Amino acid sequence: MNLTAMTACATCRRVLTEHRHDGQLEYRHPVVEARHAVIPVDAAQVQRPFNRCHLCTDELPVWNYRTGLIQILAYEAGALLNYNDHWHVCYQCAQHIEADDLDALTTRCAAIVGWHPGSDEYAELGLLYRGILYGREGRTLLTTTTWPAARITAEMLPKVRDRLTGLLRCTADLPEPLNNPGQRKTLASQLDLIPMYWINEEFTRRVKAHSADQPPARINDELLPTQAGLLAWPGPVGDTGQLAAVSWTPRSDGWQLIGYRSIGSALVDDLMPALRHEIGWLLPIHAEYVPRRTALEGRHPLGPLVTTWLLTKQQMAEAVLAKLPKGTAKAYQRSQRPAPDVRIVQIKPRSDTTARSSTDGTKGPTRAKPDHRYWVSGHQRQQAHGPGWSLHKTIDIEPFLKGDEDLPIKLSSTIRVLGSAKKDGGTSSREQ
Ligand SMILES: [Zn+2]
Numbered sequence: 509m510n511l512t513a514m515t516a517c518a519t520c521r522r523v524l525t526e527h528r529h530d531g532q533l534e535y536r537h538p539v540v541e542a543r544h545a546v547i548p549v550d551a552a553q554v555q556r557p558f559n560r561c562h563l564c565t566d567e568l569p570v571w572n573y574r575t576g577l578i579q580i581l582a583y584e585a586g587a588l589l590n591y592n593d594h595w596h597v598c599y600q601c602a603q604h605i606e607a608d609d610l611d612a613l614t615t616r617c618a619a620i621v622g623w624h625p626g627s628d629e630y631a632e633l634g635l636l637y638r639g640i641l642y643g644r645e646g647r648t649l650l651t652t653t654t655w656p657a658a659r660i661t662a663e664m665l666p667k668v669r670d671r672l673t674g675l676l677r678c679t680a681d682l683p684e685p686l687n688n689p690g691q692r693k694t695l696a697s698q699l700d701l702i703p704m705y706w707i708n709e710e711f712t713r714r715v716k717a718h719s720a721d722q723p724p725a726r727i728n729d730e731l732l733p734t735q736a737g738l739l740a741w742p743g744p745v746g747d748t749g750q751l752a753a754v755s756w757t758p759r760s761d762g763w764q765l766i767g768y769r770s771i772g773s774a775l776v777d778d779l780m781p782a783l784r785h786e787i788g789w790l791l792p793i794h795a796e797y798v799p800r801r802t803a804l805e806g807r808h809p810l811g812p813l814v815t816t817w818l819l820t821k822q823q824m825a826e827a828v829l830a831k832l833p834k835g836t837a838k839a840y841q842r843s844q845r846p847a848p849d850v851r852i853v854q855i856k857p858r859s860d861t862t863a864r865s866s867t868d869g870t871k872g873p874t875r876a877k878p879d880h881r882y883w884v885s886g887h888q889r890q891q892a893h894g895p896g897w898s899l900h901k902t903i904d905i906e907p908f909l910k911g912d913e914d915l916p917i918k919l920s921s922t923i924r925v926l927g928s929a930k931k932d933g934g935t936s937s938r939e940q
């Protein structure tokens with residue numbers, strides 16, 4: 509399930525608030541009823557949708573606060589103004605709300621538009637914010653905000669993981685598919701113990717180059733390096749350029765996969781430590797239960813994870829234990845936790861692969877050898893086993909990337925059917 513979908517108004521480009529009533533989804537303009545009717549469209553189709561804090565209109569929204577429906581009677585106009593009951597609030601405004609500091613909140617927001625204390629506008633704003641601040645019923649983490657991406661390093665991973673488990677254990681709500689209290693608790697304790705994988709720059713470049721064309725691969729125990737894990741790339745990957753990390757944890761007959769986007773520094777500096785402590789680096793953007801042997805292709809929102817697994821499995825990469833700063837190990841010791849297990853996944857030393865590919869004893873590429881790299885699709889094979897070969901089991905043969913590593917990339921035949929008919933057109937330019 510995609511957790512980043514936003515709806516905006518086609519007329520005014522503002523991102524709308526979503527309200528569920530008896531299973532019906534309804535959209536409203538942010539803050540206050542507009543003079544025009546809402547025309548809800550997918551925000552991805554709107555040019556530069558306006559998605560900012562509803563209070564200060566200045567910063568990216570972090571939380572969705574819920575209140576009762578706020579209505580204010582404007583005496584002079586003699587009209588009843590309908591405000592909202594959902595409020596997308598930035599990190600700084602939320603700090604004032606959490607501190608119950610109405611004056612600080614009003615002063616901050618009024619100053620942005622140049623309204624002075626004592627003016628009518630300032631008083632009206634204060635009235636509305638009083639309703640929000642004292643009428644708040646709870647808040648949900650917004651996963652729709654498009655943050656600039658963070659750089660993630662292997663050394664950071666234990667902390668990144670711990671902040672994520674902290675977020676799962678906090679009292680604020682998460683988006684629906686991740687909000688079940690029992691499941692949040694279970695997931696947090698699973699994440700406490702998982703190995704973490706950091707994909708190095710070189711291998712990430714290769715994953716990016718091959719992911720879009722990767723044919724479907726079956727998710728099974730042989731493909732996964734471990735039953736559970738958290739895997740992060742140094743920078744975002746995938747079709748939308750948003751995927752920073754993925755966690756996988758066993759659940760009934762399959763795995764729970766969660767994809768995350770990263771939060772880069774986008775706030776005034778003195779607020780970043782507080783945000784890192786409270787929310788961390790990772791925001792869930794895609795949650796999916798994947799039954800054992802589900803086939804996922806590279807274009808799937810979590811496809812780069814599968815490509816990373818496939819290329820690792822075909823021994824293009826190796827995982828080595830990361831050396832973590834002494835402070836990290838000591839901090840874990842103090843809290844009586846086992847030392848974090850961080851593995852750096854990197855391309856195998858070149859001599860290895862060259863040795864393997866030239867075992868036929870000839871010099872340079874021969875005619876029989878491919879002159880490009882391409883995916884060979886996966887398939888299933890029935891294998892006989894047991895007494896008298898009487899039983900059969902299904903063996904998954906995973907997609908395989910063929911060809912020497914410095915050769916250009918060519919789309920696999922499976923994908924070419926869907927793509928353009930141009931011969932080799934533009935594909936080799938991907939490997940930069
Ligand atoms: Zn509108």
Ligand SMILES: [Zn+2]
Binds near residue numbers: 562563564566567598
């Ligand atoms: Zn704000």
